[in-house]
Amino acid sequence: MKISKEVKTGVLVILGIILFIFGFNYLKGKNLLESTNVFYTEFNYNALSTSSPVTVKGNTVGKITNISYDFKTGKTRVAFFVDEELKFSKESVVRMYETGLMGGNGLAIIVSDEGELAKAGDLLKSEVEVGLVTSLSRNFSGLSSNLDSTLKSTDSLIKSLNKVVNDQSEKGLKRTVEQLNETLKSFEATSNSVNGLISKNNENITTTLESFKKTSQDLALLSTNLKDANIGKTIESLNITLTNLNSVLEKVDNGEGTLGKLLKEEGLYNNIEAATKEMEELIRDIKLHPARYRRILSKKEIPYEPEPSN
Known part of the structure; x- marks a missing residue:
């Protein structure tokens, strides 16, 4: 099959147009073969x-x-x-x-x-x-900074120690050592004094400790006795008794019972007081005029003789 010149010319024109569009977009930075998503x-x-x-x-x-x-x-x-x-x-x-x-x-x-x-x-x-x-880079960077700071501090410390060691004056290391020796001597003297004091008072300390031990035993025994005495029940009984007493006092205060009426009712009090006065007058009359009560007291009159005053 032969292709005519017109068909070939048309195909070439179409390919040219496609290549022109592709090249134009490529020059603009667009690639038509790539995804548009x-x-x-x-x-x-x-x-x-x-x-x-x-x-x-x-x-x-x-x-x-x-x-x-x-x-x-x-x-x-x-x-x-x-x-x-x-x-x-x-x-x-x-x-x-x-x-x-x-x-x-x-x-x-x-x-x-x-x-x-x-x-x-x-x-x-x-x-x-x-x-x-x-x-890792950040960590090593921080570690490097910290290490550099630590080394600087160590260097400063070593320089300071060198100055102290090289100082041969009275204010230097020798003076410090002397003061330390004096402090140790003072501490040793104090320790010896304390040891001597303890040796001299060994008997007193022993007696005190024994007394304290005995006191502790007595306290323990007292605690045991109190525990065996069942103080709880005693206190409970005392509370019951106090409650009953409060109840009785409350009734008396409210005028209940004989004692309450005696304290609260004035009429009963007045009657008792009047009866007491009449009894006193009766006894006084018996003493002054016993003849009036001869038949009651005795068949023979007994004259009243007042008691001699002291």
Whole structure:
């Protein structure tokens, strides 16, 4: 089958148009062969490359396509594409992490199901995960600073000790040693005095300790006797007695019973007082006029003789 010149010319024209469109977009920075499912994120610095992978839970789902510096915000804008089958919300976070000791950095999408689904061209939130190398670098940096400070302090201490050791004056190390010897001698004298005092009063101390021991035994015996005496029951009985006494006093105060009526009812008191006065008058009349009661007291009159006054 022969192809005519017109068909060949048409095919060449179409291919030329396609190549022109592709080349024009390529010169503008667009690659028509790449995926259009592109998203963006921003970092404060750049530690990535266009070959860095984009992963989800450790699985590669895309890669970085472009890295540029935003002169307005001063941040690094990273463009990356992912497989079109991957669905995640705008609340998802893009995390920059270390892929290994020698593997550089990569991006991981922390997928979130909350919120609206992300669309191509959206700007996602970002964060940076401190990797092993960065952490070790920071730790060694702090350790180095602390070690340097410790060495400086040690050097200052050694210099001070050298000054003390090299000082041969009375204010130096010799004077300090002399004072230390004097202190030890004073302590030794005090110790000897205490030992002598204890030796002289050994008998008194022994007697005191024995007396204290006997007193402790007596206290223990007294405690045992009190325990055996069942003081609890005695106190309980005393409480019952006091309660009954309070009840009786309360009844007396309320005018109940003979004693209560005697204390509260004035009529009974007045009657008793009147009867007492009449009894006194009767006894006085018997003493003064015993003849009136001769028949009652005796058949023979017995005259009344008052008692002699003392």
